[in-house]
Amino acid sequence: MELTLAPNQTPGLVCAHTHIYSALARGMPAPPGVPANFMGILELVWWRLDRALDADILYHSARLAALDALESGATALIDHHESPNFIEGSLSIIADAFAEVGVAVNTTYGVTDRHGPEGAAAGLAENDRFLSEGGKGMVGLHAAFTCEPDTIAAAAELANKHGVGVHVHVAEGDVDTWDDLEDLTADNWLLIHGVHLPDDHGLLGTMVHNPRSNMNNSVGYADPARFSNPVALGTDGIGSDMLDEFRLAFVKGRELDVTTTPDTAWGWLEAGWDLFPEAKNDRVTWNYELMDPWRLAYSTNVHPTQVEIGGEIVFANGAATKVDGAEIRAKAAEAAQRLFAKLEEMK
Numbered sequence: 001m002e003l004t005l006a007p008n009q010t011p012g013l014v015c016a017h018t019h020i021y022s023a024l025a026r027g028m029p030a031p032p033g034v035p036a037n038f039m040g041i042l043e044l045v046w047w048r049l050d051r052a053l054d055a056d057i058l059y060h061s062a063r064l065a066a067l068d069a070l071e072s073g074a075t076a077l078i079d080h081h082e083s084p085n086f087i088e089g090s091l092s093i094i095a096d097a098f099a100e101v102g103v104a105v106n107t108t109y110g111v112t113d114r115h116g117p118e119g120a121a122a123g124l125a126e127n128d129r130f131l132s133e134g135g136k137g138m139v140g141l142h143a144a145f146t147c148e149p150d151t152i153a154a155a156a157e158l159a160n161k162h163g164v165g166v167h168v169h170v171a172e173g174d175v176d177t178w179d180d181l182e183d184l185t186a187d188n189w190l191l192i193h194g195v196h197l198p199d200d201h202g203l204l205g206t207m208v209h210n211p212r213s214n215m216n217n218s219v220g221y222a223d224p225a226r227f228s229n230p231v232a233l234g235t236d237g238i239g240s241d242m243l244d245e246f247r248l249a250f251v252k253g254r255e256l257d258v259t260t261t262p263d264t265a266w267g268w269l270e271a272g273w274d275l276f277p278e279a280k281n282d283r284v285t286w287n288y289e290l291m292d293p294w295r296l297a298y299s300t301n302v303h304p305t306q307v308e309i310g311g312e313i314v315f316a317n318g319a320a321t322k323v324d325g326a327e328i329r330a331k332a333a334e335a336a337q338r339l340f341a342k343l344e345e346m347k
C-alpha cells in the first residue's frame with residue numbers, strides 16, 4: 001500500500017541504530033577521568049553506565065526514548081542493548097515500554113565476552129528467548145574486538161536459526177578488527193559505523209552511518225558513500241532526530257566535497273524503510289511545507305505536529321496520545337537520579 005502524502009507529510013522516519021538504554025545518560029556525572037581516546041570513552045562512560053542498569057532504570061529509559069522518538073517524527077527504532085548485570089528479560093522491558101507509547105522497535109542484546117563466557121552465554125540466551133517468544137529483533141554482538149571467535153560464530157548461528165541478521169558495531173575505532181566476521185556476514189546483517197573499514201572490505205549487510213556519534217567520539221569519518229553496501233542512518237543513542245542526523249550526514253560530506261548534494265544523505269535516510277518496512281506506512285505531519293532534501297538540509301526547527309503509527313494517531317497537538325508525556329518525564333527524572341547515584345558509587 002502506497003500512502004498518499006501531503007507536501008508537509010512523510011512516512012515515519014527510521015533510526016537504524018540506537019542505544020535506548022542511554023536515554024537517561026544526559027546529565028550523568030562526569031567520568032572519573034577525562035577520556036583521551038575512543039577506548040577511554042567506552043571504559044569511563046558507556047561501560048560504567050551499562051553496568052549500572054537495572055529493570056526499573058531500563059523501563060523508564062525506554063519510555064523516555066520512545067516519547068523522544070515521537071517528538072522527532074521517528075516511528076521505528078533499531079536498538080542495540082547491553083545491561084550486563086540485568087540480562088534476562090531486558091529486551092522485553094524495552095519492547096513493552098515502546099508498545100505502551102506506540103512506537104515500533106527492533107531490539108537486540110549486544111553479546112560480548114567482556115564479562116566472561118557466562119556473560120556471553122547469557123546474552124545469546126536473551127536474544128534466543130526474545131526471538132523465540134515472537135519479539136521483533138535481531139541477534140546482537142557488541143563488536144568483534146570484545147568477542148571470542150566462538151561467540152561470534154554462535155551469534156551468526158543463532159541469527160540463522162531465527163531467520164534474522166546480526167546487528168554489530170564494526171571498525172568504529174582503530175582498536176576493532178573484523179577478520180572473524182568475514183565468512184559469516186549476510187545481506188540481512190547491520191554493520192554499524194565501518195569508519196576504519198577499507199573500501200573493499202567484503203562484508204555483507206547494510207552499513208549504518210552515525211555522523212554525530214563519530215564526530216563526538218573523534219573516531220574519524222566513515223565516508224559511507226565509498227562502500228558498495230546499502231547505507232542507512234542512525235543516532236547511536238543520541239536521541240532520534242533523524243532530520244538532524246540527515247543534516248549532519250549531508251554537511252559532513254559537503255565539508256570534504258563541495259559537490260555533495262543532500263540527495264545522498266536523504267537516500268541513506270530512505271534506506272531505513274528497507275530495514276523497517278512498516279514505518280513506510282506510518283504518516284508524520286510536519287510544521288513545514290515541502291519536505292524535500294534541499295530545503296530540509298538548511299531548515300532547522302522542523303517538528304512533527306501529528307504522528308500516525310500502524311493506523312493509530314499516537315501524537316497530536318504536540319503531545320503523545322496513548323501516554324502522559326509529563327508523567328514519563330517525571331518518572332524518568334527520578335530514575336535518572338537513581339542511576340546517577342549508582343554511577344557515583346562506582347567511582
Ligand SMILES: [Zn+2]
Pocket residue numbers: 017018019080169192236
Ligand atoms: Zn552503537
